[in-house]
Amino acid sequence: MESLLLHRILPFAFGILGNIVSLMVFLSPILTFYRIYRNKSTGEFQSTPYVFSLFSCSLWIYYALVKTHSVPLITNNAFGCLIEATYITMYLIYATKKARIFTIRVFVLVNVVAFAAILLLTQPLITGTKRVTVLGWICVAFSLSVYAAPLGIMMRVIRTRSVECMPFNIPLFHMLSAIAWFGYGLFTDDVYVELPNVPGFVIGVGQMVLYAIYRKKSGAVVDAAEHEVKVAQPTPSPASVRQHIVRIAEHVVRMVELDPTLDSEPQVIAGENDREKKKKIDVAEPPLISTPELDNHDDKKKKAKEENDMGVKKPRIVVEHIINIRELISVVA
Structure with missing residues (x-):
C-alpha cells in the first residue's frame, strides 16, 4: 500500500x-x-x-x-x-x-x-x-x-x-x-x-x-499622485457649469443690445411685402398742398422712413442669435 x-x-x-x-x-x-x-x-x-x-x-x-x-x-x-x-x-x-x-x-x-x-x-x-x-x-x-x-x-x-x-x-x-x-x-x-x-x-x-x-510603497506613491491631481484640477459640478453658461450668455446679450449699430428687436425688420405695399400707398395718394406744417410733417415722415430702412439693412443673423441665446438662458436656468 x-x-x-x-x-x-x-x-x-x-x-x-x-x-x-x-x-x-x-x-x-x-x-x-x-x-x-x-x-x-x-x-x-x-x-x-x-x-x-x-x-x-x-x-x-x-x-x-x-x-x-x-x-x-x-x-x-x-x-x-x-x-x-x-x-x-x-x-x-x-x-x-x-x-x-x-x-x-x-x-x-x-x-x-x-x-x-x-x-x-x-x-x-x-x-x-x-x-x-x-x-x-x-x-x-x-x-x-x-x-x-x-x-x-x-x-x-x-x-x-x-x-x-x-x-x-x-x-x-x-x-x-x-x-x-x-x-x-x-x-x-x-x-x-x-x-x-x-x-x-x-x-x-x-x-x-x-x-x-x-x-x-508603490501604492502610497500612486495615491499621493492621484490626490495631487484631484486638488490641482477639481471636477466642476453640473450646477456650476450651468451658472457659468448663463453668465456668459447674459453677457453676450448685453453686449449686443448696447451696440448702437445693431438692433436687437426683431420686430423692426420689415418684410419686403410691407414695404412694397407702403410704396404703392404712397404712389396712390393724391398730391397735397405745400404748407409749412405739411413740409414739417413730410420731413419727419422722410426721417422716419430713412430710420426704418436703416433698421431693415441691419443683419438678421445677429437678431436671430440674440433670440437663440435668450432661449438657451431660459432652458439652462
Missing part, C-alpha cells in the same frame, strides 16, 4: 497539479497579447521569452519521450508548445518589419537549428541510458538559464522601488509550479525534474517577498 502511494498515487497527483498550475503560468501573458491585439501593435514588448519558452517545452517533450512513462511531462509541455506558438504568431502579425525579421531569425536559430543539433547529437551518437542522461542535463542547463529573466525583474523592482513590472499572480504561479514539479520529480526519482525547480521555488518566494515589501 505504501509502495502504491509513493510510486503511483503521489506522482500522478503532483503531475496533475503541475499541469494545472503550469497552464496558469503559460496563460499569464494573455493580457499582454490582448493589449497587443487591441492596439494592433506590439509596442516595446519582446518576443524572445516566448521563443525560448517554446524551445524549452520542445526539449522536455523530447526528454519525456526518450525516458518513457512520463505522460504528465508530455501533456504539460504540449500545452506549452501550443500556447507559446500562438503568442509568437500574434506577435509576428502585429510587429513591425524589423521586429518581425528579428523574431523569425531567433526562432529559426533556436527552435530549428539548435533543436536539430540536439537531435543529431543524441540520436545516432548516444544510445541507451546515456541518451536520457545527456538530454536531462541539457534540459536542466536550459531551464536554469531561463531564470535570468525573473532575476532581472527582481533587480528592476529593487532599483525602481515599484512592483508595476511584476504582477502578483506571475511569481505566485511560478512558485506553485516549482513545488508541484519538484514533488513529481521527487516521487518519480527524476533528478533532472527536481533540480531546476529548486531555484525556481527560491526565486518565486523572493519575488513574493519583494512584492510584499514594495507594494505599499
Whole structure:
C-alpha cells in the first residue's frame, strides 16, 4: 500500500497539479497579447521569452519521450508548445518589419537549428541510458538559464522601488509550479525534474517577498499622485457649469443690445411685402398742398422712413442669435 502511494498515487497527483498550475503560468501573458491585439501593435514588448519558452517545452517533450512513462511531462509541455506558438504568431502579425525579421531569425536559430543539433547529437551518437542522461542535463542547463529573466525583474523592482513590472499572480504561479514539479520529480526519482525547480521555488518566494515589501510603497506613491491631481484640477459640478453658461450668455446679450449699430428687436425688420405695399400707398395718394406744417410733417415722415430702412439693412443673423441665446438662458436656468 505504501509502495502504491509513493510510486503511483503521489506522482500522478503532483503531475496533475503541475499541469494545472503550469497552464496558469503559460496563460499569464494573455493580457499582454490582448493589449497587443487591441492596439494592433506590439509596442516595446519582446518576443524572445516566448521563443525560448517554446524551445524549452520542445526539449522536455523530447526528454519525456526518450525516458518513457512520463505522460504528465508530455501533456504539460504540449500545452506549452501550443500556447507559446500562438503568442509568437500574434506577435509576428502585429510587429513591425524589423521586429518581425528579428523574431523569425531567433526562432529559426533556436527552435530549428539548435533543436536539430540536439537531435543529431543524441540520436545516432548516444544510445541507451546515456541518451536520457545527456538530454536531462541539457534540459536542466536550459531551464536554469531561463531564470535570468525573473532575476532581472527582481533587480528592476529593487532599483525602481515599484512592483508595476511584476504582477502578483506571475511569481505566485511560478512558485506553485516549482513545488508541484519538484514533488513529481521527487516521487518519480527524476533528478533532472527536481533540480531546476529548486531555484525556481527560491526565486518565486523572493519575488513574493519583494512584492510584499514594495507594494505599499508603490501604492502610497500612486495615491499621493492621484490626490495631487484631484486638488490641482477639481471636477466642476453640473450646477456650476450651468451658472457659468448663463453668465456668459447674459453677457453676450448685453453686449449686443448696447451696440448702437445693431438692433436687437426683431420686430423692426420689415418684410419686403410691407414695404412694397407702403410704396404703392404712397404712389396712390393724391398730391397735397405745400404748407409749412405739411413740409414739417413730410420731413419727419422722410426721417422716419430713412430710420426704418436703416433698421431693415441691419443683419438678421445677429437678431436671430440674440433670440437663440435668450432661449438657451431660459432652458439652462
